[in-house]
Amino acid sequence: MASVLIHAADESVTLTARAVQGLLERGDGDAALLYLALLRRHGAVAPRALAGELRWDRGRIEAAEQTLRELGLVAPAAESVPEPADERPEYPREDIVRHLDGDGEFRGLVAEVERKLGKKLTTPDLGVLLGLSDYLGLPADVIYLLVCHCAERVARRYGEGRRPTLRQIEREGYAWARRGIDTQAEAAEYLRRYALRQEALPGYMRALQLGDRAPSASEEKYLSAWQEMGFEPEAVAIAYDKTVLRCHEFKWPYCNGILKKWHEAGLHTAQEIREKDHPPRSREETPAASGGDEMWKYVQQLRRDREVTDHGV
Template identity: 40%
Template sequence: MADIRFVLPGSDTITLDGRTVDKLIRAGDGGAALLYLYAIRTGGALSVSQAAKIFCRSEKDISASMELLNRLGLLKYDETRAPAQKDELPEYTADDIKHELQNGSVFSFLVQEVQRRLGKLLTSDDLIKLFGIYDSLGLPPEVILHLVTYCIDENTRRYGPGRVPTMRYIEKAAFTWEREGIMSLEEAEQYLKQLEAKRSLTGEIKTILQIRDRELSQSEKRYVHGWISMGFSPEALELAYDKTLLKTGRLAWSYMNSIIVSWHQKGLHTVDSIRAKDGVGAVSQKKTPNKPATSPVDELADYERMKKFLEKMKEE
């Protein structure tokens, strides 16, 4: 096939300096590169929700790309940005709910199934919240039922059997799923598998950090989940923990995080690469002086002395 060459039009072009292009190429993230081009094209102002709609990606993916651009020094957060929008559903009335229940819509079936799974009748306020999840967030009915089952399982795991989640709890989880772009059963299953994997890794990391008989605080969770998202294994984090203890004598979260971020920036994520490039975790083996071998003659002399000693004890 002939080598086809392309050129940019002479007008309305965007110019990038070579160092910026090199950074984007080395990062190897096409989504981040596209996001950067869009930010340049629009004058640098960009929000997560806006970009998610434009590129048809989840807000989580956009945030990850923005974080990468921030680490590369190509994008910085606006310190004066507006506060994050609260997770609030539109205000619905009892008449709105009554109309939906009476016209034989899918929502009527959804209400019956949610009540069956929760084992209780929904109050007027519960119905309004459920309708908001269905109507405003746009989650499909089958995804909502999967969400309700997930919330029931979470409550059982935390508090034991018999305690069902509130509709407010389900509503908060629904906002999370909506932000993650979960709109099908397949996406829901994949998301729950990722949560379970993260929970398992978090448990291993808690053991390494010698945290027992308590849950992690929200700040501690942010640290741990951040390390997991960077791709560090529990074994690699154990090296950072050991280094932290040697330096501070305790679990200093910010200090340990600085070590891990430093490794991440250097591209060191495995135990072998960290030991090879950063000189961490190589345990020095102290040689134990070899004891001189005992000769058979010496052993026989010891035996004879012990025998005489025992005979003397009997005579006394």
């Protein structure tokens, strides 16, 4: 029995002949569905933001997006793991309900997170949690470690009783995904290293003459970056001295520039810096640049002539 195409009365979606030809030749059904979903949104959302609507995990939507990039139908993505503010998937309420009803592990995770945060999760909160699980592919035990880590960090910085928002947890979750932290062992190792860095922060603050106070969030980013580069507090103290000598006060960006220069030069310990980081020689010690060589030689000859005259030769 032959079928007849039914023309719906709602808004149309138009495909170009080139797009249709490319999709047919590739034979990738997921890429075609993703392209249709993008057209329905008039290209106003990033492809990966449609993961929730299509009920696809991260691997599936990334593969479809890659096909569309190869066909020239979407622009290349900047990163393999997007920032949540730009490309986080949106999950309809019915999908969240479906996961709560049919996925015991997700339901158990929600209960544990609510207990840890001391509040009932809203529908947007549940969407964030589902994105970490369904889209980023983080296991439930890793997500719970992530939540505990964020809760401890917020309490330490702002005092007991303060709790992180799901958006803060989501941002940290994307950071973990970019680092490849997707198992309990990897999460535990990351948290161990993080604790060691936290224990070392007071030493860096004292090296910067900032006393025993805790660093602010932006200050901690600088200190963590310097730790990851391999600088001990003693080396940071030398950068502090150079910063104050040059700027007459401490400035984080200027100090960071000094340390980045040393890092690029392979100088990390205080001993290496003292031995190998020497300021440029003065003009009296350094020959003039090309174009002034003859003048430099003339001045040097005048000095030698003066020395001969002074000695009465």
